[in-house]
Amino acid sequence: MEAFLDTYILLCVYLISVCVSFSSLYFASSSFPSSCKLRKKFNLNEVHKPGDVVLGGLFEVHYSSVFPERTFTSEPQQPICKGFDTLGFRHAMTMAFAIDEINKNSNLLPNVTLGYSLADNCGALVVGFSSALSLASGREEQFLLWKNCSGTPPVLGIVGDSPSTFSIATSNVLGLYKMPIVSYFSTCSCLSDRQRFPSFFRTIPSDAFQVRAMIQILKHFGWTWVGLLVSDDDYGLHVARSFQSDLAQSGEGCLAYLQVLPWDSDRSELRRIVHLIKTSTARVVMVFAHEFHMIHLMEEVVMQNVTGRQWIASEAWTSAAVLQTPRIMPYLSGTLGIAIRRGEIPGLREFLLQIRPDQNDSNNYNLVRQFWEYTFQCRFDPADWVEAEGPLCTGQEDIENVETEFLDLSNLRPEYNVYKAVYALAYALDNMLQCEPGRGPFSGHSCATLERMEPWQLVHYLQKVHFTTPFGDEVSFDENGDALPIYDIVNWLWLPDGRTKVHNVGEVKRSDSKVEELTIDEDKISWNFAFKEPPRSVCSESCPPGTRMGRKKGEPVCCFDCIACSEGKISNKTDSMECISCPEDFWSGPHRDHCVPKKTEFLSYHEPLGICLTAASLLGTFICAVVLGIFIHHRSTPIVRANNSELSFLLLVSLKLCFLCSLLFIGRPRLWTCQLRHAAFGISFVLAVSCILVKTMVVLAVFKASKPGGGTSLKWFGAMQQRGTVLVLTSIQAIICTAWLVSSSPAPHKNTQYYNDKIVYECVVGSTIAFAVLLGYIALLAILSFLLAFLARNLPDNFNEAKFITFSMLIFCAVWVAFVPAYVNSPGKYADAVEVFAILASSFGLLVALFGPKCYIILLKPERNTKKAIMGRGPTNS
Numbered sequence: 001m002e003a004f005l006d007t008y009i010l011l012c013v014y015l016i017s018v019c020v021s022f023s024s025l026y027f028a029s030s031s032f033p034s035s036c037k038l039r040k041k042f043n044l045n046e047v048h049k050p051g052d053v054v055l056g057g058l059f060e061v062h063y064s065s066v067f068p069e070r071t072f073t074s075e076p077q078q079p080i081c082k083g084f085d086t087l088g089f090r091h092a093m094t095m096a097f098a099i100d101e102i103n104k105n106s107n108l109l110p111n112v113t114l115g116y117s118l119a120d121n122c123g124a125l126v127v128g129f130s131s132a133l134s135l136a137s138g139r140e141e142q143f144l145l146w147k148n149c150s151g152t153p154p155v156l157g158i159v160g161d162s163p164s165t166f167s168i169a170t171s172n173v174l175g176l177y178k179m180p181i182v183s184y185f186s187t188c189s190c191l192s193d194r195q196r197f198p199s200f201f202r203t204i205p206s207d208a209f210q211v212r213a214m215i216q217i218l219k220h221f222g223w224t225w226v227g228l229l230v231s232d233d234d235y236g237l238h239v240a241r242s243f244q245s246d247l248a249q250s251g252e253g254c255l256a257y258l259q260v261l262p263w264d265s266d267r268s269e270l271r272r273i274v275h276l277i278k279t280s281t282a283r284v285v286m287v288f289a290h291e292f293h294m295i296h297l298m299e300e301v302v303m304q305n306v307t308g309r310q311w312i313a314s315e316a317w318t319s320a321a322v323l324q325t326p327r328i329m330p331y332l333s334g335t336l337g338i339a340i341r342r343g344e345i346p347g348l349r350e351f352l353l354q355i356r357p358d359q360n361d362s363n364n365y366n367l368v369r370q371f372w373e374y375t376f377q378c379r380f381d382p383a384d385w386v387e388a389e390g391p392l393c394t395g396q397e398d399i400e401n402v403e404t405e406f407l408d409l410s411n412l413r414p415e416y417n418v419y420k421a422v423y424a425l426a427y428a429l430d431n432m433l434q435c436e437p438g439r440g441p442f443s444g445h446s447c448a449t450l451e452r453m454e455p456w457q458l459v460h461y462l463q464k465v466h467f468t469t470p471f472g473d474e475v476s477f478d479e480n481g482d483a484l485p486i487y488d489i490v491n492w493l494w495l496p497d498g499r500t501k502v503h504n505v506g507e508v509k510r511s512d513s514k515v516e517e518l519t520i521d522e523d524k525i526s527w528n529f530a531f532k533e534p535p536r537s538v539c540s541e542s543c544p545p546g547t548r549m550g551r552k553k554g555e556p557v558c559c560f561d562c563i564a565c566s567e568g569k570i571s572n573k574t575d576s577m578e579c580i581s582c583p584e585d586f587w588s589g590p591h592r593d594h595c596v597p598k599k600t601e602f603l604s605y606h607e608p609l610g611i612c613l614t615a616a617s618l619l620g621t622f623i624c625a626v627v628l629g630i631f632i633h634h635r636s637t638p639i640v641r642a643n644n645s646e647l648s649f650l651l652l653v654s655l656k657l658c659f660l661c662s663l664l665f666i667g668r669p670r671l672w673t674c675q676l677r678h679a680a681f682g683i684s685f686v687l688a689v690s691c692i693l694v695k696t697m698v699v700l701a702v703f704k705a706s707k708p709g710g711g712t713s714l715k716w717f718g719a720m721q722q723r724g725t726v727l728v729l730t731s732i733q734a735i736i737c738t739a740w741l742v743s744s745s746p747a748p749h750k751n752t753q754y755y756n757d758k759i760v761y762e763c764v765v766g767s768t769i770a771f772a773v774l775l776g777y778i779a780l781l782a783i784l785s786f787l788l789a790f791l792a793r794n795l796p797d798n799f800n801e802a803k804f805i806t807f808s809m810l811i812f813c814a815v816w817v818a819f820v821p822a823y824v825n826s827p828g829k830y831a832d833a834v835e836v837f838a839i840l841a842s843s844f845g846l847l848v849a850l851f852g853p854k855c856y857i858i859l860l861k862p863e864r865n866t867k868k869a870i871m872g873r874g875p876t877n878s
Contacts, residue, residue: 045081045122045367046131047092051115052450055099055425056135058121058128058160058170059092061085061367063292065124081122084374086406087321087414088162089367090352091184092118094415095159097351098422109430112450117154120367121161123292125169128161132170136179156458157182157425159418163290164188164235171197178456182424184417185340187315188238192480199459201477203420205485207235207288209516210315210338211242213487213508214286215252216518217312217336224253224558225539226312227282229273229297231289232260235316239288254539254558256282261289265296274300277309283537286312291320298328306331310528310535313337318490319413321405324500333494334528338487342504343416343471349409357395372397375404411502413488420475420483428461485510489518493526542574546592549577565592568756585750587757598752602761603666603829603836610666613836620659620843627851628652634858638867647691647698647722651850654688658843662836669748674763678746679737681839682774686733688846689778689812690726692805693785698722699802700788733777740770751828760828779816785809804849811845 045061062081070076099114117135121128135155157180161167167186174181175197182201183191189208191200218226228243230236240258247253257280259273274297277285287294294317311332317323318337357368357380369380378393399407409415435447441460442448448457466476477483489506506520522534529535543549543562548571550563565571565579570588582588582595589596604610631648634640640648661684664677740746744767751760765771786809789802819838826834857864 045120045370047096047116047118047367049096049099049115049117051099051103051113053112053429054115054117054155055095055422056132056155056158056160057092057095057116057118058131058135058158058162058166059088059095059118060123060162061088061092061120061370063088063123065122065127067124079122079124079127081120081127083123084370086371086374086404088120089371090406091162091414091418092120092367093352093355094345094348094418095422097345097348098419099426100351101347102423102426109426109433112429112433114426118367121166125166128163128166129169129173132158132161132174136174136177156180156429156453156455157462159184159421159425161186163233164191164238165233167191167200168197168234171200175199178454178459180425180428180455180459180462182421182462184421185414188234189242190234190238192482194480197481199456201421201424201462201481201483203417203424203475203483204315204340205487206482207239208242208246209482209485209510210487211239211246212516213338213518214243214312214314215246215250216508216516217338217489217520218284219250219252220518220520221534223284223310223535223537225256225282225537226253226284226286227256227277227280228258229261229285229287229289230258231293232263235290236260236288239314243288251557254556256280256539261287261293261297263293267300270296270300271304273297274304274306277301278304278306281539283308283535284310284312286314287317288314289316291317291322294320294323298323298331301331302327308529308535310537311335315340315487319411319502324492324502326498329492329494329500330528332528333492334526335492336505336525337490337492337502338508339490339502339504340413340417340488341473341486341507342411342413342488343419343469343473345409345412345415345419346470348412348415349407352407353399355399357393369393371406375399375402375406416471420469420473423467423469424462424465424475424477425458427467428458428465431465432458432461489520491525494528543571543576544574544593545570545572545576547571547576548579549575570595584752585759598757598759600668600761601755601758601828602668603832604668605666609829609833613833613840614663614666616840616844617659617662617836620840620847621656623847624652624656624659627847627855628656630855630858631851634865637858637865639854639857639865646719647695647726648851650726651688651691651695651846654684654691655843655847657684658688658839662839662843665832665836665839669761669763671748674746674748675741677763678765678771678774679741681835682737682778683730683733685778685839685842686781687726687730688843689781689785690729692809692846692850693729693781693788694722694725696785696788696802696805697725699805700791729781733774736770736774736777740767740774743767744770754827758828762828762832775816779813782809782812782816786813801850804853808846808849811849812842815842815845 061084063083063085064081065079066082067079068077095118096116099116102108102114119131119135121131135158137154158170158174159182161170161183162185164186165188167181167183168188168191171181171191178199180199180201182203184203186202187204187207187210189206189211191197191202192206192208218224228240230240237260240260244255244258247255257276259276261273262269287297289297307330309331311334313335315338318335318339323332355368355371357372372393372395373379376393376397377390378397379390380393380395432448432453433450435441437447438445440447442457448454463477463481466474468474473486474484486507486509488504489508490502491505493501493503495501503524505522505524506518508516508518510516525534527533527535539556539559540549540552540561543560547562547564549560551557552559552561565588568588569579569581570592571579572593579592585598586595587598588594603613605614628649631640631645631652635645657680661677661680664673664680667673746763746766749762749764751762752758754760786806789805789809791802815838819834822834823831823838
């Protein structure tokens with residue numbers, strides 16, 4: 001739609017330009033043989049001053065027009081300008097002042113007098129466009145082209161226009177003839193297109209920069225959820241497109257809504273828009289529109305009593321005095337705005353005070369008289385005088401005695417841009433006239449002269465102009481005709497006495513690195529909220545550390561849920577998109593906002609379980625030492641001698657080693673403990689079971705020797721054979737352990753698989769096969785001992801040790817059979833605890849079953865510790 005409108009406007013203005021050209025040629029060839037003259041044009045409000053070179057100016061002195069009905073049965077009447085704008089008139093007078101100042105400057109354009117021709121666009125595109133064509137082609141009363149239609153054009157350059165739409169229309173046509181146009185207020189980024197607008201320049205930053213400046217403000221205050229209102233024209237629609245694009249690229253926020261303000265002030269549409277503002281959760285509202293739109297919008301805001309909103313103003317209305325009224329200020333107080341750079345123009349006040357109707361030519365009475373009549377509420381023409389409307393004007397009234405914003409020069413913003421635009425044209429013209437013949441930039445190294453110069457020649461110099469204003473600002477244009485961008489940040493303050501103050505609170509400008517630099521003094525800002533601090537305007541509250549943002553389906557990126565990081569992951573900053581995993585030896589803290597070292601777990605000497613197992617191990621060792629001491633002390637007694645005292649002593653030593661080896665399973669695993677624990681355990685138990693196996697075999701040999709013909713069996717189980725058997729059986733286990741340690745040694749390992757938040761220190765066996773062989777060999781000896789003892793359990797003897805061996809082996813086998821599934825299913829330190837428990841249980845089983853009855857007799861029943869009692873021939877009871 002927007003592209004269609006641009007094309008339509010371009011077509012219309014092109015047709016008009018063609019008509020103007022044809023009319024000029026017609027009158028030049030027929031009615032005026034020595035000059036060119038236009039048909040009668042609009043009876044426009046203008047101010048003129050002659051000069052060697054004339055600059056044109058387009059200003060909005062009236063902000064609306066009334067178009068009469070056209071029946072085409074009589075000559076069409078021209079539109080009537082309504083709504084005199086004092087500031088618009090001051091803009092025009094600033095151009096007049098700048099030209100007057102240049103004419104008085106002997107260093108700039110010496111021997112050249114600048115003139116001006118200022119026109120009013122009356123707030124209507126057709127009037128503004130017609131004024132531009134009039135400036136380019138000349139006034140009706142003056143001869144345009146001398147003799148053979150040659151000489152200096154009517155105007156060499158134009159300052160203006162104000163609205164972007166007007167500048168687009170004007171530049172589309174005058175750009176065909178390369179007429180330089182320097183706008184002081186048109187900000188549409190589309191005007192930076194050098195293909196469409198080759199001769200357009202401006203001293204105000206484009207909307208592209210303004211949009212990025214707005215985004216910087218939103219970012220500064222953390223406003224990520226905002227509403228956007230734009231005007232229904234090139235200015236607003238280009239801003240909307242640019243804002244959406246830049247906001248999406250920056251990722252700094254989202255639009256809660258985007259609404260287009262109607263040109264026709266449709267009340268129902270405005271009512272809908274204001275209701276949307278009122279019900280939306282966005283507390284920040286940005287408006288890129290003109291004063292006209294804001295007046296009607298704020299009327300509806302007042303009617304619906306929409307409070308608690310932070311308004312952000314574009315440069316188009318940020319200094320609008322018409323909105324700073326006691327009725328509207330309760331809603332707009334605290335407004336932040338992007339404002340044109342404020343400047344100082346020395347001497348402007350004195351120049352404005354000199355403006356009087358009696359000091360101007362009759363041609364200039366139109367605009368100056370209207371200003372005078374509006375300011376003093378009087379009339380110059382007695383025919384129009386009505387007593388109720390005010391007195392007759394004398395032209396001698398003192399403007400200083402009237403309260404008017406015309407002389408309030410504390411906030412010169414558009415005027416400063418007008419001032420810079422005039423000086424840009426003057427410096428370009430000065431550079432062009434200083435060209436040395438034969439060294440010029442044009443064909444044949446020619447130069448332009450005062451007698452023969454063309455607007456397109458001025459465009460060349462305007463592109464290269466560079467100067468510094470008295471206020472200290474540099475003025476130059478980039479390749480797109482845009483000036484160095486800088487904006488003031490202003491704040492609306494409603495004073496207790498009812499007055500309104502618009503004061504600077506910062507600035508935003510583009511640095512040398514093409515980055516927008518924002519500076520804001522928050523202490524100067526007045527907020528229109530109960531807590532006197534910036535509002536919060538977000539779709540979703542920030543996600544604290546420990547959480548991540550989760551997008552809500554179908555909603556903008558600024559609307560999200562805060563999802564807690566999973567275990568082992570953290571987010572250590574606000575609004576994290578993802579949670580990061582902790583390093584291997586770390587785990588997420590309780591709040592998931594930082595990583596903490598994982599807890600370490602192993603069977604420790606300091607925990608209750610480790611203390612109990614350690615105590616049991618030491619107790620078993622102590623009991624073994626006591627039993628060994630008892631046996632050594634009573635080694636000459638029959639019961640000790642009858643039970644093979646040497647094997648009994650060796651068995652007690654091996655049981656003591658079994659109790660002690662369990663301590664290797666307690667404490668933080670080290671390389672040496674991991675390598676030693678299973679080897680010590682395997683060899684100690686094989687030594688113990690070997691002793692039991694040999695004792696069982698000795699019992700069977702003794703019984704067999706007691707039978708007729710069995711005397712030779714004992715010679716195979718003498719003391720030497722018994723020691724040799726135990727040594728061989730134990731050596732086999734030692735060989736197994738040595739091969740295991742050499743081939744695949746057990747080693748300490750940090751296991752993170754059992755628990756996510758813990759590191760379990762354990763010993764990996766290295767070779768499962770070797771570990772199984774070690775246990776299998778012990779099991780083989782234990783089963784063999786159990787079977788032999790079971791066979792000898794009923795041998796005739798009053799004290800048959802085979803019964804106790806059978807019982808001890810039954811306990812031993814039961815413990816280790818239960819150990820296997822318990823060990824496999826126990827995680828971490830509990831696997832070590834199960835193995836220690838099995839070692840202790842089986843050791844205590846052997847100790848109690850084998851040596852408990854003997855110690856009972858030795859200590860408590862010494863009368864049974866006799867040869868007769870043992871052989872079954874003495875008393876067995878006492």
